[in-house]
Amino acid sequence: MTYIVANWKLHGSQDFVKNYSEILGACLNTAPKEKNITTIICPPFPFLERVALAGVIHGFSAGAQDCSAYESGAHTGDVSASMIKEIGAGYVIIGHSECRQKNPNEHQYISQKILQVQKAGLTPILCVGESLDVHNTGNADSFVLDQLEKALKNYIDLKNILVAYEPIWAIGTGKTATLQDIVYMHRAIKSAPLLKNLNIPILYGGSVKPDNTSEILTLDTVQGVLVGGASLKAETFNFIVKAAF
Ligand code: 13P
Numbered sequence: 001m002t003y004i005v006a007n008w009k010l011h012g013s014q015d016f017v018k019n020y021s022e023i024l025g026a027c028l029n030t031a032p033k034e035k036n037i038t039t040i041i042c043p044p045f046p047f048l049e050r051v052a053l054a055g056v057i058h059g060f061s062a063g064a065q066d067c068s069a070y071e072s073g074a075h076t077g078d079v080s081a082s083m084i085k086e087i088g089a090g091y092v093i094i095g096h097s098e099c100r101q102k103n104p105n106e107h108q109y110i111s112q113k114i115l116q117v118q119k120a121g122l123t124p125i126l127c128v129g130e131s132l133d134v135h136n137t138g139n140a141d142s143f144v145l146d147q148l149e150k151a152l153k154n155y156i157d158l159k160n161i162l163v164a165y166e167p168i169w170a171i172g173t174g175k176t177a178t179l180q181d182i183v184y185m186h187r188a189i190k191s192a193p194l195l196k197n198l199n200i201p202i203l204y205g206g207s208v209k210p211d212n213t214s215e216i217l218t219l220d221t222v223q224g225v226l227v228g229g230a231s232l233k234a235e236t237f238n239f240i241v242k243a244a245f
Contacts, residue, residue, distance in 0.1 A: 002217065002244040003162060003203055003224030005040040005125065006231030007065060007093060012043045017050045023234035025058025027241055037244045038224075040091050040125075041231075045079055052088030063091030063125065066099055069112035071119075081113075081120035092117045093125045093226075095151060097168045110151045118157050125162045125226070126151055127205070128189070132169035140167070141188040152194050162201045163189055164226040170206025172229060177206055179219060186221035210239035217243055 024039070031037050042063040043051045052062035068078035084092060094113050100106045110126075117124040128147040130140040144165070152158065165185050170177050177185075186202050189195065204216055205226030216222055224244075231237045 001036045001038060001201065001223065003038050003040065003201060004241050004244055005063065005091075005164075005203065005205075005224065005226045006042060006237055007096070007205075007226060007228050008041070008043045008231060009065070009098070009228060010044060011232055012047050014047065014050065017043065017047050017054060020234040021051070021054035021058050021060075024060060024238060024241070025054075027238040028059040030245075031059075031241070032245055035245055037241065039241060042091070042093055048084065048089055049087040056088070061091060062089040063093060064089055065093050065096065067092045067094070067113055067116060069109040069116060071116060081116040081122055085120040085122055089122065091123050091125055091162075093127060093164075095127045095147070097127060097129055097166060097171060107147075107150060111154045114151060114155050114161075118155065118160065123160055123162060125164055125203070127164045127166050127226070129166040129168055129171075129206070135167060135169055141185060144185060145188060145192050148189065148192050149194065158194060158198055158200070162203060162224070163195075164203040164205050165189060166205035166226060172207070174207050176208065176212050176216075177204070179215060182216065183219055183221050186219070190221065208240065210236060210243070213240045213243035 039060040040063045041051050042065050055062050064084045067081045095110045114124045128144045130143045134143045167177050182204050201223035203224040203226050208225045208227045209230045
């Protein structure tokens with residue numbers, strides 16, 4: 001299975017969803033069945049239901065970009081995992097570095113959010129990754145393993161999760177991690193005590209573009225990519241999807 005995930009971040013509109021879905025759908029129609037490609041589109045919340053409905057017609061899944069750490073209650077502005085499930089999405093990105101940066105206490109909520117996602121019957125896409133400062137100390141692997149350990153400490157169904165390694169210094173910078181960096185960190189993640197022998201799909205994210213997707217996907221530690229900027233034009237995203245054909 002190869003996962004090609006689009007994170008639209010704060011972009012999109014109703015018209016955008018319609019046009020994008022049609023263009024992406026035409027591409028997915030030509031996908032070789034034996035390749036087993038799962039395409040997941042993660043729009044802002046107001047468009048999630050539309051994306052989920054369009055996905056049923058055009059052959060992709062919908063994911064949310066975050067969810068509440070709570071099931072219900074006095075949490076103004078929150079959206080619960082069960083609400084996300086109810087409108088037809090299948091996945092939720094948890095722990096994206098942009099959410100972690102916005103809320104310095106985010107790390108305290110990640111394991112709770114993952115639990116909510118699991119309880120709702122959805123699959124979390126857990127993002128981990130180090131800053132440039134941490135990268136330069138040479139301790140990126142222990143930093144990422146610590147993020148994983150904290151995020152997964154309460155998680156029961158460890159088989160039902162995707163992990164995305166997104167080094168912060170590679171996000172939106174055009175500076176993709178080297179293939180060696182990716183393999184090194186993916187191996188570290190795969191051998192994390194909690195994940196050992198579970199064969200969890202591990203994705204890479206950070207300046208993924210049409211011209212570097214093929215080489216990233218040829219790495220045997222990589223089961224997919226998480227794409228920001230290059231997912232915002234359906235035609236460009238199609239080239240990334242086709243790299244998995
Ligand atoms: P870019 O592809 O724009 O670097 O963003 C990556 C990302 O943050 C996906 O979640």
